[in-house]
Amino acid sequence: MPAPLVPARLAFNAEGTPYSLEYDDLYHSADGGAAQAQHVFLGGNGLPERWRSARHFTIFETGFGFGLSFLAAWRAWREDAARAARLHYVSVEKHPFTAQDLAVLHAPHAEFAPLSEELRSAWPLLVPGLHRLEFESGRVVLTLAFGDAAELVPQLRLAADAIFLDGFAPARNPDMWSPALLKAVARIAAPDATAATWSVAAPVRDGLRAAGFMAEKRRGFARKSEMLVAHFVPRRALRRASEPPSERSAVVVGAGIAGAAACERLAARGWDVTLVERHLEPALEASGNHAGAFHPVVSPDDSHMARLTRAAFTFLLEHWRQFDAIGASPEWQRCGVLQLARDAREAASQRAALEALAPPLAYVQHLDARQASACAGVPLAAGGLWFPEAGWIRPRSFARALIARSRARTLYGREAAALERAGTRWIVRDREGEVLAEAGAVVLANAADALRLAPSAHIRLRQVRGQLTYLPPIDKLRTVVLRGGMVLPPVEGVTVTGASFDLEDDDASVRADSHEGNLERLERIIPGAAAGLDPRALAGRTAFRTVARDRLPLIGPLEAGTALYGAFAYGSRGLLWAGLGAELLASLMEGEPLPLESVLADALAPARFALRVRRRAGSPGSRP
Ligand SMILES: Cc1cc2nc3c(=O)[nH]c(=O)nc-3n(C[C@H](O)[C@H](O)[C@H](O)COP(=O)(O)OP(=O)(O)OC[C@H]3O[C@@H](n4cnc5c(N)ncnc54)[C@H](O)[C@@H]3O)c2cc1C
Numbered sequence: 316m317p318a319p320l321v322p323a324r325l326a327f328n329a330e331g332t333p334y335s336l337e338y339d340d341l342y343h344s345a346d347g348g349a350a351q352a353q354h355v356f357l358g359g360n361g362l363p364e365r366w367r368s369a370r371h372f373t374i375f376e377t378g379f380g381f382g383l384s385f386l387a388a389w390r391a392w393r394e395d396a397a398r399a400a401r402l403h404y405v406s407v408e409k410h411p412f413t414a415q416d417l418a419v420l421h422a423p424h425a426e427f428a429p430l431s432e433e434l435r436s437a438w439p440l441l442v443p444g445l446h447r448l449e450f451e452s453g454r455v456v457l458t459l460a461f462g463d464a465a466e467l468v469p470q471l472r473l474a475a476d477a478i479f480l481d482g483f484a485p486a487r488n489p490d491m492w493s494p495a496l497l498k499a500v501a502r503i504a505a506p507d508a509t510a511a512t513w514s515v516a517a518p519v520r521d522g523l524r525a526a527g528f529m530a531e532k533r534r535g536f537a538r539k540s541e542m543l544v545a546h547f548v549p550r551r552a553l554r555r556a557s558e559p560p561s562e563r564s565a566v567v568v569g570a571g572i573a574g575a576a577a578c579e580r581l582a583a584r585g586w587d588v589t590l591v592e593r594h595l596e597p598a599l600e601a602s603g604n605h606a607g608a609f610h611p612v613v614s615p616d617d618s619h620m621a622r623l624t625r626a627a628f629t630f631l632l633e634h635w636r637q638f639d640a641i642g643a644s645p646e647w648q649r650c651g652v653l654q655l656a657r658d659a660r661e662a663a664s665q666r667a668a669l670e671a672l673a674p675p676l677a678y679v680q681h682l683d684a685r686q687a688s689a690c691a692g693v694p695l696a697a698g699g700l701w702f703p704e705a706g707w708i709r710p711r712s713f714a715r716a717l718i719a720r721s722r723a724r725t726l727y728g729r730e731a732a733a734l735e736r737a738g739t740r741w742i743v744r745d746r747e748g749e750v751l752a753e754a755g756a757v758v759l760a761n762a763a764d765a766l767r768l769a770p771s772a773h774i775r776l777r778q779v780r781g782q783l784t785y786l787p788p789i790d791k792l793r794t795v796v797l798r799g800g801m802v803l804p805p806v807e808g809v810t811v812t813g814a815s816f817d818l819e820d821d822d823a824s825v826r827a828d829s830h831e832g833n834l835e836r837l838e839r840i841i842p843g844a845a846a847g848l849d850p851r852a853l854a855g856r857t858a859f860r861t862v863a864r865d866r867l868p869l870i871g872p873l874e875a876g877t878a879l880y881g882a883f884a885y886g887s888r889g890l891l892w893a894g895l896g897a898e899l900l901a902s903l904m905e906g907e908p909l910p911l912e913s914v915l916a917d918a919l920a921p922a923r924f925a926l927r928v929r930r931r932a933g934s935p936g937s938r939p
């Protein structure tokens with residue numbers, strides 16, 4: 316069963332030091348939290364010296380608390396002229412504070428005021444899982460892992476250079492110092508990693524030693540005479556998430572939203588990117604619709620789909636913030652999405668999901684038909700789930716904004732017809748055999764056509780026809796509403812409704828029978844909305860979704876060790892997947908901490924299909 320995320324409760328002791336009612340302990344030394352972070356965690360890990368001249372440096376922390384150590388590390392990085400090009404800070408936290416509480420907690424630390432403000436403005440919805448936030452134009456990356464460390468740390472993929480061990484006192488918070496957790500921490504430590512903690516308790520020393528760390532005592536902070544610093548000495552070769560590339564150049568094939576987002580995330584890491592698109596403009600195929608909806612799904616068992624869509628949704632909101640900050644936003648609106656229950660069974664399932672997850676109201680809540688109608692501005696047929704932060708996006712504007720931000724070299728009107736491996740490089744050729752581009756890596760973001768360029772015996776993709784109907788504006792409708800189909804509020808004077816889901820149908824034309832189906836779906840959402848509309852006289856658009864058998868996208872290496880990657884099969888949720896998919900892809904390509912738990916990253920890995928076949932055949936095998 317999923318565990319709801321329970322936020323921390325704000326409290327202070329008599330001296331005004333932040334205090335946990337849950338664990339009956341202080342959040343930091345009574346002699347000063349910021350100075351403690353500086354002495355124990357930064358000093359104990361040899362920072363800032365150790366990150367100097369690194370391309371990226373990763374700090375892992377147990378217990379984000381209210382982020383003092385993060386703010387101290389960020390500030391030290393900022394002030395260091397010889398800093399690492401990119402600082403990753405990954406921190407696990409079971410009871411996060413709200414942004415309002417962070418403001419109160421940070422108030423006494425005037426030296427962090429501007430950083431605190433930025434952190435709070437990026438602070439995610441308090442829902443379980445990983446949340447990736449970017450600061451300093453992406454050079455400081457905070458990955459917050461909300462949930463229990465015992466479950467989450469074994470699910471992280473990263474190679475930590477420095478480790479801040481900062482649970483509450485071992486006697487009060489033994490879970491944060493258990494031998495199993497310290498072993499899990501060792502599994503994500505880089506070979507020359509260091510660790511530091513204020514605790515010198517015997518179980519901590521013993522646990523660190525058992526996990527492969529050489530621990531020694533040092534002078535502690537303020538009134539504490541001792542603290543621990545440790546050096547990781549792996550007993551055997553470590554499996555890293557992935558190795559950093561030797562060359563940072565890539566050809567991305569396909570300028571839909573998948574390829575556009577891949578360009579943007581790679582360029583943000585300093586990659587040299589060439590984008591090849593067979594049409595004269597980006598986003599003319601599946602990503603060419605007038606507008607589409609984005610929202611997460613929820614399920615009573617918090618399924619992989621629910622967790623993945625939650626991660627993608629919160630990532631999209633952060634991406635949104637980044638675009639807003641530079642004033643280059645695509646056309647999108649967070650008008651809220653209502654997902655009406657189709658029948659009593661779905662209504663029960665929606666309620667069960669909310670009970671199990673107990674999510675914050677800002678993520679999702681239940682509305683009855685009357686409340687939902689008031690929210691939407693029109694009378695609706697049923698109640699259901701309300702996602703206040705979700706909304707619509709115009710995919711073409713999204714793709715254009717991503718490509719513009721990436722400054723990728725664009726080759727429009729050129730079709731990639733063949734890939735050729737030449738040493739450690741890839742050459743991409745057109746039908747005539749002419750070289751279009753070459754680079755150290757290739758990303759196939761060309762939907763169903765990806766398998767033509769990189770055939771696979773195990774991957775099966777379907778193309779599913781979808782037709783949207785474009786109607787005159789439905790007056791007063793102000794939210795997206797879903798129920799089998801969807802209807803959007805008017806976007807540039809057009810109401811988008813649909814879509815058909817037509818298997819084994821390759822007809823690219825716009826048809827009256829598909830409009831008819833869309834109007835029926837619309838009637839089930841807003842009774843009477845389709846009255847008087849003639850399906851033969853309506854406008855619309857047809858496109859094809861690329862769908863894998865398990866309806867999840869394929870993101871990651873296509874061939875082990877060859878720098879050939881895929882980002883395709885985004886099915887019916889490309890607007891949601893594009894950002895997180897590209898972040899996952901770029902993190903894999905760069906050998907950086909992954910933005911998803913490993914079970915979720917594995918659920919998207921193209922290798923999953925071959926792995927399933929091997930598992931069925933009973934051989935363990937390996938995966939890229
Ligand atoms: C009717 C309909 C409604 C939808 N509604 C929603 C919605 O509301 N919300 C949502 O999230 N998603 C929705 N989707 C899904 C979403 O549109 C897709 O998931 C998304 O657009 C896929 O993006 P993509 O970049 O993978 O593919 P595409 O947009 O198809 O891009 C692939 C690109 O690759 C190019 N290409 C292919 N082969 C080559 C080659 N060999 N060389 C060069 N270029 C090549 C193509 O020309 C194309 O531009 C809908 C889809 C349909 C069909």
Ligand SMILES: C[S@@+](CC[C@H](N)C(=O)[O-])C[C@H]1O[C@@H](n2cnc3c(N)ncnc32)[C@H](O)[C@@H]1O
Pocket residue numbers: 323341342343352377378379380381382383384385407408409410411462463464465481482483488490491
């Ligand atoms: C001492 S505080 C951390 C202070 C923090 N490093 C800072 O700079 O503000 C310990 C934190 O560990 C968290 N914690 C306790 N048990 C946990 C668990 N099992 N999993 C994840 N976090 C946990 C607490 O909620 C608390 O925020």
